[in-house]
Amino acid sequence: MFPIASNEDPGNGIALNLSSITKSFGEVPVLRGVDLELKSGERVALMGPSGSGKSTLLNCICGIEPVDSGEVRMAGRLLGDLKVGDLERLRRESIGYVFQSFHLLPTLTAFENVEFPAQLIGMAKEERIEKVKRLIESVGLTDRSTHLPDALSGGERQRVALARALIHRPALLLADEPTGSLDTENGNQVLKLLKTLSIEHGVALLLVTHDHASTDICDRVISMRDGSLIS
Ligand SMILES: Nc1ncnc2c1ncn2[C@@H]1O[C@H](COP(=O)(O)OP(=O)(O)OP(=O)(O)O)[C@@H](O)[C@H]1O
């Protein structure tokens, strides 16, 4: 075991470092040597055509997909050097993920959805409940906290998903077109929250988006073409 201090910056100011990441599906290369560095608290927009590999890159960073070659360094740790248990723990504790289609657990209330990752990492009940309450409030959903996802609007669901992604105080927030299924007004509200919360929580953000307006909340924009990043 090693001490994971997700938001205490063990990476010396670097939240994420990718070096020469490659990934193929079968014979088809999807990532062709991706290098990227995100500073702690930095917000970066990732754009690029459909099929260029943006979601695959996010999935490789959070470990949903294994990389074929290259290095992922997070919280000062080279992921390839970690034992399976430590790797899972590092990812669970230091990454938050927001999907286009929310991915909330349908049988849990808004409150319970936000609480769930905190339970997974063993946060004490009192602390957990206090933090969930505060986050639910900061995304403006106090009066909706006992609702199931089905009884929430798209914008409200995404705000729950955003609170859930931050409950464990990750150092890195990955967001894959988080406003893609929302109308302009709700999308703008979620974007505003993404910016405010990323600043408040000191979390680095990698935001995949097709929408140039979304890049306004970011410090810089990078583009992907055919599996490579171009600035
Ligand atoms: N699990 C998989 N198995 C096989 N091929 C895959 C798999 N996941 C993605 N691909 C392929 O990899 C390429 C990149 O897909 P990816 O989802 O990363 O693109 P994207 O940039 O996120 O596109 P979009 O903007 O449409 O979401 C595509 O050609 C896709 O068909």
Ligand SMILES: [Mg+2]
């Ligand atoms: Mg995608």
